Amino acid sequence: MTNYDVIVIGGGPGGYVAAIKAALAGKKTAIVEKENLGGVCLNWGCIPTKSLLRNAEVVRDLSEGEKFGFCVGDIKADYAAAQKRSREVSARLVKGIEYLMKKNSIKVYRDSARFTGKKELTLAGGEKLGAKNIIIATGSKPFALPMLDYSKANVLDSKKALQLTKAPKSIMIIGAGAIGMEFATVFRSYGAQVHIVEMLPRVLPGEDEEISALVHKEFTKKGFDVHVGTKLVSVKNDGKKVTANFEKDGKTFCIESEMVLAATGVRPNTEELNLKAFGFQLDRRGCVEVDSRMRTNVDGVYAIGDVTGKLALAHTASAQGMCVVDGICGKDVQTLDYDNIPKCTYTVPEVASAGLTETKAKEQGYDVKTAVFPLSANGKAVSYGDDAGFVKLVYDKKYGQLLGVHMTGIHVTEMVWGIVGYLQMEMTVEEMAKVVHPHPTVSEAIMEAAHIANGEPIHI
Ligand code: FAD
Numbered sequence: 001m002t003n004y005d006v007i008v009i010g011g012g013p014g015g016y017v018a019a020i021k022a023a024l025a026g027k028k029t030a031i032v033e034k035e036n037l038g039g040v041c042l043n044w045g046c047i048p049t050k051s052l053l054r055n056a057e058v059v060r061d062l063s064e065g066e067k068f069g070f071c072v073g074d075i076k077a078d079y080a081a082a083q084k085r086s087r088e089v090s091a092r093l094v095k096g097i098e099y100l101m102k103k104n105s106i107k108v109y110r111d112s113a114r115f116t117g118k119k120e121l122t123l124a125g126g127e128k129l130g131a132k133n134i135i136i137a138t139g140s141k142p143f144a145l146p147m148l149d150y151s152k153a154n155v156l157d158s159k160k161a162l163q164l165t166k167a168p169k170s171i172m173i174i175g176a177g178a179i180g181m182e183f184a185t186v187f188r189s190y191g192a193q194v195h196i197v198e199m200l201p202r203v204l205p206g207e208d209e210e211i212s213a214l215v216h217k218e219f220t221k222k223g224f225d226v227h228v229g230t231k232l233v234s235v236k237n238d239g240k241k242v243t244a245n246f247e248k249d250g251k252t253f254c255i256e257s258e259m260v261l262a263a264t265g266v267r268p269n270t271e272e273l274n275l276k277a278f279g280f281q282l283d284r285r286g287c288v289e290v291d292s293r294m295r296t297n298v299d300g301v302y303a304i305g306d307v308t309g310k311l312a313l314a315h316t317a318s319a320q321g322m323c324v325v326d327g328i329c330g331k332d333v334q335t336l337d338y339d340n341i342p343k344c345t346y347t348v349p350e351v352a353s354a355g356l357t358e359t360k361a362k363e364q365g366y367d368v369k370t371a372v373f374p375l376s377a378n379g380k381a382v383s384y385g386d387d388a389g390f391v392k393l394v395y396d397k398k399y400g401q402l403l404g405v406h407m408t409g410i411h412v413t414e415m416v417w418g419i420v421g422y423l424q425m426e427m428t429v430e431e432m433a434k435v436v437h438p439h440p441t442v443s444e445a446i447m448e449a450a451h452i453a454n455g456e457p458i459h460i
Pocket of ligand 1: 012014015036042045046112138140269272304311312314317
């Protein structure tokens with residue numbers, strides 16, 4: 001048996017970041033990855049979707065060329081080229097992670113691991129590994145809707161959708177969370193007729209209600225067929241055409257399309273790990289239970305990322321990984337405030353938020369006030385010809401303390417990190433208004449919203 005200080009199972013953004021940090025701290029570190037380093041994020045999630053969204057943006061810009069004085073003529077948008085580029089981008093970044101493993105002298109096992117002792121792993125190839133500390137970072141996979149037959153080529157989950165080399169002519173997307181809405185944006189930009197169906201009462205249900213309302217309105221304007229509060233009842237599929245029945249407010253209706261994509265969440269990769277045999281506590285979804293320092297109930301074994309079911313985002317996984325290694329190294333551990341982890345959706349308009357929504361702040365007993373600044377009054381957004389959106393501040397009435405920021409519009413995903421800092425520092429809207437923002441930028445809308453909160457609206 002080969003022994004290490006730290007073994008990480010899973011090479012996604014949780015696992016590989018934890019491994020680098022452990023190696024930097026001088027720990028003898030190994031990582032076991034059964035597929036590609038980079039995990040879902042680099043291979044089948046964040047990165048390939050953003051590459052496709054970039055191609056989709058170029059298609060939209062070209063088709064709106066006339067607005068800017070260009071006569072582009074008929075555009076031939078080659079989806080296969082977009083898909084190829086997205087795979088190349090993923091491959092390049094995966095190579096980067098491979099390089100980082102070498103640079104930091106991290107031993108990489110290309111294999112699948114399972115527990116055969118509380119501190120012992122056996123690889124599918126038979127090798128046994130032991131470690132003082134084991135970090136479970138095995139991530140998640142798309143939740144499969146039982147009503148759909150995934151063996152058919154026209155029934156997609158996110159991984160299959162990323163392998164399409166031809167955009168569908170029509171598609172119904174079940175689930176209007178970030179993943180569903182992003183794929184919808186890609187396919188619509190390539191001319192698909194897109195139906196979006198969400199069981200909850202609004203699109204992007206995890207976001208502030210006003211954000212959902214504006215995104216719904218903008219999607220409808222762009223020709224998406226959006227149904228919320230709508231339940232999938234039955235599906236027929238002859239392999240060429242999917243016919244699905246839905247129910248809304250007691251009435252049923254039917255949608256037909258070439259393809260269907262289920263984007264209804266993820267479930268943890270725990271089955272293969274043999275966790276139950278060693279008494280690991282799992283929750284009802286099968287996620288590994290951890291405390292605020294990502295410790296499982298088994299001493300010296302930690303879990304991070306999607307497998308913990310906390311907030312399935314790449315930067316959550318990485319941040320959890322860093323916390324774990326700080327703990328292993330005996331450093332102070334900054335426990336994560338999950339409300340203050342930024343969330344981004346790369347639709348048109350983009351969405352970004354951090355902190356409490358208005359509803360959540362009220363539920364937590366705050367006397368809540370809000371201030372909203374529309375991008376139609378923001379110089380940069382107007383000069384870009386894309387002024388749909390707003391910045392909404394949620395703050396408490398008594399002290400003016402910022403509780404949450406919810407933004408939709410161009411570039412907002414690049415702006416939200418600063419808000420996380422404001423929230424961490426427990427800034428007031430008065431202090432925020434004094435932070436000088438560069439002009440012209442969309443970020444000025446944050447300062448302008450703070451001026452409104454202080455009763456001194458400047459540009460509105
Ligand atoms: P993963 O990235 O899932 O990696 C886990 C790794 O463990 C995998 O490589 C797997 O092969 C390996 N593994 C599993 N079991 C074993 C085993 N027994 N032995 C060895 N290896 C094993 N998040 C964002 O923050 N921003 C986005 O824009 C975004 N877009 C997304 C788009 C899509 C389509 C999807 C599906 C997800 C997206 N996400 C996004 C979510 C993000 O990808 C995940 O939150 C993130 O990858 C989780 O990281 P992780 O390290 O926990 O696990």
